[in-house]
Amino acid sequence: MPGLIEFRNATYRIGERTILDKLTLSVAAEETLVLLGRSGSGKTTALRLVNGMILPTGGELLVDGKATANSDLIALRRSIGYVIQESGLFPHFTVEQNVGLVPQLESWAPERIAARVREMLQKVSLPPDEFAQRFPRQLSGGQRQRVGVARALAADPKVLLFDEPFGALDPVTRLDLQREFLRLRAELGKTSVFVTHDVREAIKLGTRIALLDAGQLRFIGAPAEFLACREPEARAFLEVFEDAQ
């Protein structure tokens, strides 16, 4: 059975440089695939192929059986939630306007947007009465990331993409948000692709881990299999993991 997201020999080159080299993998419905790798390994590029932020220069990428190159990219992006480091919230929008952005772009009725925003803020543990009218600069880093997650969830997307969403947070807030992520996943059962360079985060959050190195897939499998992997790049990450224990 084909996955919800299919990378088929997906390649991305900028000039002579190959960022992603013939990546083939599939993401099944409701799983969390973690793309693990060092800086420059191609993991963010792989993520950006999924919602058509970039198109593959070779091979193809299918979402729900349809190649992104033949898709209406605006519609595709609105059907996929996206959370990035430092949240990317609009500084001139209130929390309410930020969370309601995609529903508003999709021309939902105002009452429906307002109700949806309240529901989403409650989901990410931000009391709407206290937070809806604030601006992003009036929030802590952790609160901003929660708003970022609420915004990604607002239009009920079929897929969620996370690009090192907790990378800039202090360790305590980070742990907090990782637990929140697991709770939300149990509750919502969304398909997610999660980019990180933190091996502990990968093992904690992933149902499967894909290890990328220099644009190539070195390993893909469950966290338990990853722990036993002998591949050199995997060993390098596991050393970090063991060192931290």
Add this chain to the structure above:
Amino acid sequence: MLSDVLQDLLEEGLPLLLEHLVLVLSSILIASAIAIPLGIAVAGNARWRGLAIGIANIGQTIPSLALFGFLIPIPYIGGIGQHTAIVALVVYALLPILRSTVTGILGVDPAVRDSAVAMGMTNRQILRKVELPLAAPVILSGLRIATVTTIGTATIAAAIGAGGLGVFIFRGIASVDKVQILAGAIPAALLALGADGLLGWIERRCVSV
């Protein structure tokens, strides 16, 4: 005796002040209509950006009295009078407005623009809802500089028969009459201060949103 002089100045001065305002406002409006869309169009491309700012820079370097003079013999846009002066003032106002528009658009946090794309906003929506509102304070600061300098430069427009407060100044210089010079210079300075204050206030309100 003194009050008679003031009475005369006031009677003649009000129409000149109005002329001055018309010169400044039309020049700033025309310059904005050219420079803001142009700035938006070239901001994303380093080559076009350099070219546009380079040309605007050249306009800025021509001495103002010389520019007024150059324009007189040119058909259609030149000649004696107000419209020639407006052409020259527009040339001067272009650079600060163009530069601030480009700076404002480029100053938008790339993460914010990136997430706007990822949310499925069209280019037009990104421009209208994200880039322009976030660039507005910077664009306004350019507009403010352009307005204040145009109020000053517009006094020279009297040299080519465009009227305005410069009429007092040129006449005062010709007849070595300090009162006449001041009658032109003081209102022009007050006008500049007022415009600076007003636009500064708008700019601050823009930032606090």
